[in-house]
Amino acid sequence: MTESLSQTPSQTVGPFFALALPWAGGDTLVEQATEGERITLVGRVVDGDGAPVPDALIEIWQADAEGRYAGPADSHDGAGRDRHFRGFGRCATDGNGQFRFGTIKPGRVPGPGGVWQAPHIEVAVFARGLLKALFTRCYFPGEESNATDPVLAVVPEGRRATLIAIAEHGDDRSFRFDIVLQGRNETVFLVC
Amino acid sequence: MEIAGFREPDSLQPPYLFAPYGGTVRRAPLQRPIEVPATLSEVTGPAGDWERLMGSAADDLTVTGKGEPLGERIVVAGRVVDENGRAVGNTMIEIWQANAAGRYLHENDQHRAPLDPNFTGAGRAITDALGRYRFTTIKPGAYPWSNHANAWRPAHVHLSVFGPGFATRLVTQMYFPGDPLLDIDPIAGAVPKAARERLVARLDLSTTVAGFALGYRFDIVLRGRLATPMES
Numbered sequence: 001m002t003e004s005l006s007q008t009p010s011q012t013v014g015p016f017f018a019l020a021l022p023w024a025g026g027d028t029l030v031e032q033a034t035e036g037e038r039i040t041l042v043g044r045v046v047d048g049d050g051a052p053v054p055d056a057l058i059e060i061w062q063a064d065a066e067g068r069y070a071g072p073a074d075s076h077d078g079a080g081r082d083r084h085f086r087g088f089g090r091c092a093t094d095g096n097g098q099f100r101f102g103t104i105k106p107g108r109v110p111g112p113g114g115v116w117q118a119p120h121i122e123v124a125v126f127a128r129g130l131l132k133a134l135f136t137r138c139y140f141p142g143e144e145s146n147a148t149d150p151v152l153a154v155v156p157e158g159r160r161a162t163l164i165a166i167a168e169h170g171d172d173r174s175f176r177f178d179i180v181l182q183g184r185n186e187t188v189f190l191v192c
Numbered sequence: 193m194e195i196a197g198f199r200e201p202d203s204l205q206p207p208y209l210f211a212p213y214g215g216t217v218r219r220a221p222l223q224r225p226i227e228v229p230a231t232l233s234e235v236t237g238p239a240g241d242w243e244r245l246m247g248s249a250a251d252d253l254t255v256t257g258k259g260e261p262l263g264e265r266i267v268v269a270g271r272v273v274d275e276n277g278r279a280v281g282n283t284m285i286e287i288w289q290a291n292a293a294g295r296y297l298h299e300n301d302q303h304r305a306p307l308d309p310n311f312t313g314a315g316r317a318i319t320d321a322l323g324r325y326r327f328t329t330i331k332p333g334a335y336p337w338s339n340h341a342n343a344w345r346p347a348h349v350h351l352s353v354f355g356p357g358f359a360t361r362l363v364t365q366m367y368f369p370g371d372p373l374l375d376i377d378p379i380a381g382a383v384p385k386a387a388r389e390r391l392v393a394r395l396d397l398s399t400t401v402a403g404f405a406l407g408y409r410f411d412i413v414l415r416g417r418l419a420t421p422m423e424s
Binding site: 009049117 | 198205210225226227233244245273352358362380387
């Protein structure tokens with residue numbers, strides 16, 4: 001490594017990103033031909049007072065049903081990944097701080113130390129008042145593999161629940177992942 | 193699967209909580225982010241598929257209306273590289289900004305300044321193989337905001353950049369050289385002084401189009417990977 005440059009500092013997305021960033025269909029990751037089990041992922045972003053955050057932008061990134069990423073850095077690329085699944089979604093919160101994605105349940109992805117990761121969705125949060133993006137992960141309830149997931153293992157046990165979605169109607173098709181920016185039950189945010 | 197992780201986050205990034213910027217006070221997490229190993233999930237990211245995702249690029253913000261927008265036409269150009277100096281090619285840059293009068297095309301912007309029917313203030317470009325990008329736009333105006341009494345934002349362009357992985361995602365703001373509002377702005381001011389100049393574009397005559405538009409150069413440096421996989 002011969003060169004070392006300094007990172008560009010982050011700045012808030014501000015209150016007016018909606019004029020540029022959301023795009024039609026950005027919250028729907030599936031098309032008719034996408035393989036896998038359709039799920040909806042809903043959630044609400046709240047601040048330290050429990051007040052909804054109506055001007056947040058949520059982005060998600062996930063593997064396809066077989067645990068393969070659409071990005072070129074995935075060595076699985078070209079080895080049969082689902083061309084009908086783009087893995088990336090973007091949704092601005094509404095007046096109640098709510099977001100909603102239509103996607104599929106991701107498959108398991110290889111992790112460090114030869115341990116397979118539990119199914120999870122990467123989540124990034126941007127908002128007025130956030131000088132840097134917040135990154136977290138959404139896991140699924142009732143997954144045996146959560147117990148051996150190498151990233152969850154690093155999170156103190158008492159806070160892990162903030163990373164596990166709730167089955168909304170007692171079924172396995174609709175999941176709720178609320179994001180608490182600050183205070184009691186604050187969501188665990190991650191940095192790698 | 194062992195994966196080369198990212199270099200440490202830069203210590204000169206702004207903090208989450210910066211009280212002079214009031215919006216951070218109830219939104220900044222109180223707990224520090226937990227350090228986790230980088231996995232395939234963080235080093236991959238949406239790439240190479242931009243037009244299918246978001247529609248075609250629109251790097252000239254001055255040609256989207258029936259006529260030309262008012263204000264000072266400028267070119268904003270630069271390169272996207274990582275901390276190791278490697279070009280970040282084929283990545284999406286999205287920008288948005290106020291018009292020349294300091295007004296955004298957004299329903300929540302109540303500043304008493306005119307909208308420009310020929311300017312939306314939104315654009316996107318895809319970097320070439322050398323990481324280069326280039327926008328033609330209008331120099332945005334300063335505008336008041338409600339952070340504190342008589343608060344004004346310096347003129348700025350918002351930029352959103354992806355980079356190769358989900359963990360390289362960056363949203364930032366570009367400022368203009370010599371702007372006296374910069375030193376009293378709590379958003380730019382949240383960045384330690386030693387790093388603040390990285391957010392200020394440079395007037396660049398080689399980017400300038402003679403007789404047409406002044407050019408500003410703004411290079412963007414994203415997180416870079418470590419050379420070898422971390423011990424897990």
